[in-house]
Amino acid sequence: MNTQTWIILGLAVATVLVALAAYLLYQKKQSHRLEQRFGPEYELAVKELGSRTKAESELKTREKRVDHLDITPLMPAEAARFSQAWKELQGNFVDNPKGVVVQADRLVRELLLKRGYPMGDFERRAADISVDHPDxxxxxxxAQAIAARDQRGEADTEDLRKAVMHYRALFDELLEVAEVEQPPSAKQMVAQS
Known part of the structure; x- marks a missing residue:
């Protein structure tokens, strides 16, 4: 082989190595981004799917699916209605803990639906929620696990209390209220003139 062939071969190898390094850097950045966005959900996906590659593929699929949904914050009146419903539900716990867990699940589903989340099976809902609310x-x-145990008669009142607390954490996170633009006041209008 002549010198020109060696130079071309060397450039080709260098190009492949640079491309490989760029790809590995991109992958590392993607992994870091997904870990940061999904937090504990990232590790759960790795554990359930058996590899980082499969987990990252699943998490990217979730992101794409949720990007196509029309998830919207609540209007203030709707948020107030949901908050009031939660207060009433919580006030009934002492007299009817089993019923309150069922009501909490129903209210969370209603809130999810109102915000624009699809109501597929539970795992699909949880996956969709994990994109914007991984914590x-x-x-x-x-909460769902406790509710399932309760249906089998295996949950006590303390378990039901914990279920309501779990539902409440999700409920509070989902109770995102839209900012309502206020018309400018007379004073603001004068100041703008």
Missing amino acids: VVNNYRA
Whole structure:
């Protein structure tokens, strides 16, 4: 081989190495971004799916799916209605803890639907919630697990109290209120003139 062939071969190898390094850096940045966005949900996905590659693929799929949803904050009146419903629900716990857990689940589902989340099966809902609310999706899973145990007659009052607390953490996170623009006051209008 002549010198020109060696130079071309060396440039080709260098190009491949640079491309590989760029790809690995991109992958590392993507992994870091997903870890930061999803927090504990990232580790759960890795554990459940058995590899970082599969988990990251799943989390990216969730992001794409949720990006196509029309998730909207509540109007102040709707948020007030939901808050009042929660207060009433919580006030009934002492007299009817089992019923309150069912009501809490129903109210959270209603809130999710109002915000624009689809009401597929539970795992799909939890996956969708994890995109924007990764810190509280585990509360939702814990509440659902307790509710399922309660249906089998395996949950006591303390478990039911914990379920309501888990639902409340998710509820509070989802109770996002839209900013309502106020018309300018007379004083503001004069100041702008």
